[in-house]
Amino acid sequence: MNRNLDGICFRVKRNGEWESVCFSDLTFGEMREVLADYSKESLTRMCISLGHAIKEIGDAFDIARED
Secondary structure, eight states: OOOOOSOOEEEEEETTEEEEEEGGGSOHHHHHHHHTTOOHHHHHHHHHHHHHHHHHHHHHHTOOOOO
16 A cells, blocks of 8 residues: 655556655665665755654654653
8 A cells, every 4th residue: 555655756667567656655675776876965865854754744643652
């Protein structure tokens, strides 16, 4: 199921067809593949974007980790 939570989309080939898929909806192998050639700066920007997405989801649903 594609939930489109993070807004960071990549084009990947699935079942012989190209699809735009959000990073968090990629398989582990697809994640490794799309990130293989990323520079340090690109990875930093992506991590910041993912951090913002997680914060927005937590704020929207009042989610906090309990230890």
